[in-house]
Amino acid sequence: MRQMCPMRTRGIIWYEQCELRYSNQSFFGTVDEVGRTFCSLEDSSVAYASATLDLMTKLVEEAPNRPLFSAAGNQSVGRTESSYGLVQCTRDLSSEDCRSCLTKGMVEASSTCRMRRGWRYLSGSCNLRYEKFAFFDASSLSIAATNSGE
Structure with missing residues (x-):
């Protein structure tokens, strides 16, 4: 971040399994109102989009009620496809x-x-993420995964 953001008083960088954030002002307990959205280039069917929306909505509802502010799960779509979701908040x-x-x-x-x-x-x-593949290992998460497809 020092190379990418020299002379900046604040910054954030996201990696696959973590994020790093700094600022010259306290941000603990304050919601970061600026988010970034990244979309896959692959098109989805209406059924797949609907099932994924149901899964992610459920995870968004569950996470704030859990001690670690996170929830993960998967949703079967038809007989051969699944979608996988993970949502989490910082614990401050x-x-x-x-x-x-x-x-x-x-x-x-x-x-x-x-x-x-x-x-x-x-x-x-x-952060919220959904993919057509299992990008997390539910057994390694310290949360109870939600399998909405069964």
Whole structure:
């Protein structure tokens, strides 16, 4: 980040399994209102998009009620396909702020990437991700995974 953002007083970078955020002002307990949405280039069917929306909505509702502010799961679509989702908030937020951040991210990502097979919403306070493949190992998560397809 020093090379990419020299002389900046704040920054954030996301990696596959972590994020790094810094600022010259305290951001603990404050929701980062600026998010970024990334959509897959692969088109989705209406059935797949609907099933994924159901899964992600369920995860967004569950995460703020869990101790680690995160939820993960998968949804079967037809007989041969599945979608996988993970949502999480930083633990410095209140449950209500977590819910607010995830809801905002869900609205943004689901409208911007509605008919795509994969998307991510990233902010300094929360992130949401869905893919057509299992990008996380539910057994290694310290949360109970939700399998909505069974």
